[in-house]
Amino acid sequence: MSLPEQSPRARQDTRLDTWAGRYAARTHGTTASAVRSLFEVANRPEVVSLAGGMPNIADLPLDVIADNLAAMIGKEGPRAMQYGSGQGEPALREAITEVMRLEGIHAHRDDVTVTVGSQQGLDLITRIFCDPGDVVLAEAPSYVGALGTFRSYQTDVVHVAMDEHGLQPEALREALVGLQVAGRRVKFLYTIPNFQNPAGVTQPLERREEILEVAREHGLMVVEDNPYGLLSFSGEPIPAMRSLDADNVLYLGSFSKTFSPGMRVGWVLAPHAVREKLVLAQESATLCPPTFSQFAVTTYLTTCDWQGQVVSFRDMYRIRRDAMLEGLAEFMPAGTTWTRPDGGFFVWLTLPEGLDSQAMLPRAITSRVAYVPGSAFFADGFGARHVRVSYCYPPPDRIREGCRRLGEVLHRELDLHHTFGLDARDATTTPPLTRGPRANQS
Numbered sequence: 001m002s003l004p005e006q007s008p009r010a011r012q013d014t015r016l017d018t019w020a021g022r023y024a025a026r027t028h029g030t031t032a033s034a035v036r037s038l039f040e041v042a043n044r045p046e047v048v049s050l051a052g053g054m055p056n057i058a059d060l061p062l063d064v065i066a067d068n069l070a071a072m073i074g075k076e077g078p079r080a081m082q083y084g085s086g087q088g089e090p091a092l093r094e095a096i097t098e099v100m101r102l103e104g105i106h107a108h109r110d111d112v113t114v115t116v117g118s119q120q121g122l123d124l125i126t127r128i129f130c131d132p133g134d135v136v137l138a139e140a141p142s143y144v145g146a147l148g149t150f151r152s153y154q155t156d157v158v159h160v161a162m163d164e165h166g167l168q169p170e171a172l173r174e175a176l177v178g179l180q181v182a183g184r185r186v187k188f189l190y191t192i193p194n195f196q197n198p199a200g201v202t203q204p205l206e207r208r209e210e211i212l213e214v215a216r217e218h219g220l221m222v223v224e225d226n227p228y229g230l231l232s233f234s235g236e237p238i239p240a241m242r243s244l245d246a247d248n249v250l251y252l253g254s255f256s257k258t259f260s261p262g263m264r265v266g267w268v269l270a271p272h273a274v275r276e277k278l279v280l281a282q283e284s285a286t287l288c289p290p291t292f293s294q295f296a297v298t299t300y301l302t303t304c305d306w307q308g309q310v311v312s313f314r315d316m317y318r319i320r321r322d323a324m325l326e327g328l329a330e331f332m333p334a335g336t337t338w339t340r341p342d343g344g345f346f347v348w349l350t351l352p353e354g355l356d357s358q359a360m361l362p363r364a365i366t367s368r369v370a371y372v373p374g375s376a377f378f379a380d381g382f383g384a385r386h387v388r389v390s391y392c393y394p395p396p397d398r399i400r401e402g403c404r405r406l407g408e409v410l411h412r413e414l415d416l417h418h419t420f421g422l423d424a425r426d427a428t429t430t431p432p433l434t435r436g437p438r439a440n441q442s
Contacts, residue, residue, distance in 0.1 A: 026132070026154050048402035050324075050389040051370040053197065053345045055257050059312050065300060072299045084291035086283040087275075088114025088267070092298045096267050099301075100253065103229055104243035107269055113278045114289045118227055118254040118266035121278075122190075123149050124285070125223055125250060125268065128277045129187045130155045135179055137189040139167050141348070141377030141386065143197045143225065146190055150379070155187070157379035164339070166203035167191055169210040176218045188221040188250075193241055195228040195344025198377050198388035202342055205238055212245045220248070227254040228344035230310050233318045242269060250274065255297055257345075258310050263293045317345070323396035324389065327403025333410050345392040348374075351410065354417050356384045360409065369405035 043049065073080065087093070093109035100107060115121040122145075130136065132154035138146065140159030150157050158179065161171040172189070179186050191211070193203040203211070215222050224241045232238075242251040254266040268278055282289065300306060324347055328338055335352030351357060357373040364371065374386025389406070391399050 026152060047365065047368045047370055048394060048398050048405060049370045050391070050394070050399070050402045050406070051372050052393065053390050054393045055261055055313075055345075056316060056320075056393050057260060059316060060260070060309065061304065064304060068299050068303045069296055072295055076295055080292050080295035082291060084288045084294065086288050087279045088112065088289055089291065089294045089298065092265075092294045093267075095298055095301045096253065100240070100242075100251070100269065102307075103226070103237045104239035105251065105269070106243070107246075111269055111272060111275050113268045113270065113275055113282060114294060115266045115268060115282065116286060116289055117256060117261075117264045118225060118252040118268075119145055119149070120282075120285070121252045121266050121268040122146055122223070122225065123152075124278050124281045125188075125252075126150060126153045126155070128274075128281050129221075133185075135184050135186045137172070137175060137186060137220075138379070139191055139196065139199075141198050141374065141383060141388075142190065142379075143192060144372075144376045146225070147377070147379050150190075156184075158186075159378065159380060159382075160189075162196075162199060162201065164201055165207050166193060166196060166201050167207070167211055169207065169214050172211060173214050173217075176214070176220065180218075186218075186220065188223050189215060190223045190225065191241075192225045192228075194226055194238065195231065195341050195346070197228070197344070198346050198372070198374075199348040200339045200341030200344060200346045201348075202238070208238070208241050208244060212241060212248070215248060216245070222249045223252065224249050225252045227252075227257050230258055231314055231317060231345075232343040233314060233321065234342055247271065258313065259297065259300055259306065263297055264290065265293050265297045314343075317343075317392060320391040320394070320396055320399055321347075323399045324391040324403065327400040331403045331407030333407065333414055336410065345390050347389050347391065349387040349389060351385045351387065352414060353385070355410070355413050357387045358384060360413055363412070364406065364409045367405050367409050369402050369409065371406065 090109060092114060093112040096112050096114075097107050097109050113121070115124065126136070126149050130150075130153050134155050136150050136155045136157050137160055138150070138157050139162050142157075142159065147157060158175055160175050161168050176186065191203075193208060195202055212222065214220070222241060222245070226240060229237050229240065240251065242249040251269040252266065253269070255263060256266070270278060321341060325340060328336075328347070328349075332338075332349075333352060337350045339348045341347060357371070358375050361371070361373055372388040374383030374388065375381065377383055377386075377388065389402075394402065
């Protein structure tokens with residue numbers, strides 16, 4: 001006797017997010033920042049975090065700043081705590097032009113748009129220029145926050161090779177020609193010329209001129225992101241790209257590295273027509289940048305020796321940089337190479353062949369040291385052999401201890417490879433950025 005045939009039951013999936021089917025298409029490719037996702041673990045006191053780029057503001061004269069802010073509130077409180085201009089307060093924009101003058105930029109305050117950190121400035125630029133499917137050119141590797149912004153607007157990032165002097169002009173030319181042949185629409189080049197995040201390298205003046213010449217040949221706009229430009233360890237700042245070409249360069253600046261990241265004050269310097277579009281985009285996003293923060297930064301710039309404070313920051317970060325380079329030289333296994341930054345916050349490591357920084361990260365955390373895997377800084381899945389380490393926040397003794405712990409992790413990984421027949425030999429071909437054994441360790 002046969003059993004009666006059962007009708008198939010409709011499949012019922014359980015969704016944790018009941019709104020999953022309603023999100024915009026542009027949200028589908030968004031992912032959490034690799035740096036932000038490390039914060040909870042990396043901030044544990046037993047972990048030496050070489051991961052984040054959090055500025056060390058312990059040397060700020062907080063008592064003086066507090067007194068000056070109290071006086072500002074007493075005098076300007078009703079204005080400072082009210083809505084403001086979508087472009088930003090005129091007094092701050094004027095002060096910003098004086099800050100940029102240190103890097104050779106001569107600009108009018110009317111071409112400055114104040115933003116909620118330079119990150120918002122990059123978001124606004126991408127919003128007003130890029131449609132889904134447009135191409136943005138960026139260094140390889142590039143800033144993880146920029147890659148997230150480009151991804152959120154559904155652009156395609158095409159990486160351009162770097163070497164120890166930053167972006168390679170000839171590689172840029174080749175990329176532009178190839179994209180033109182393919183019929184792709186390139187909207188702009190995104191570059192960090194000073195102490196690049198994550199690689200730590202700097203474009204010399206001659207290289208900047210060459211890049212701008214290639215850009216002019218192809219009608220390419222350049223977005224210059226410059227949060228670290230004043231934090232040079234060896235002399236005066238190199239002239240900004242914007243100082244060399246006012247018509248084709250959009251300049252992003254920030255007070256997060258030279259004053260306070262918590263103020264969230266940055267800016268965009270752009271040609272007049274672009275400025276108009278930025279202000280409209282700013283007003284639709286925030287109505288106006290935070291007025292109180294703008295008054296606070298203006299007060300700091302006009303009442304404190306902010307340039308002397310920048311010199312103090314340089315000295316502090318130089319000592320930390322030296323501690324990291326010494327620790328890497330002592331504890332890294334053979335086959336590891338790294339860059340030698342002349343400013344900023346970061347060192348870029350290339351691991352011995354066969355090691356994967358993403359796969360290794362849980363074991364590093366277990367060994368109480370944190371870093372950012374190199375793959376976070378590529379839009380195309382590369383970077384497994386690379387690591388970004390930061391020296392800006394931990395004191396020198398903790399940096400050295402972090403290098404020791406990281407070295408132990410690498411040695412254990414190499415032992416595993418040897419044990420299982422996956423011999424991690426020195427790479428025969430490595431990216432130009434870190435070619436050679438223990439590159440730039442001296």
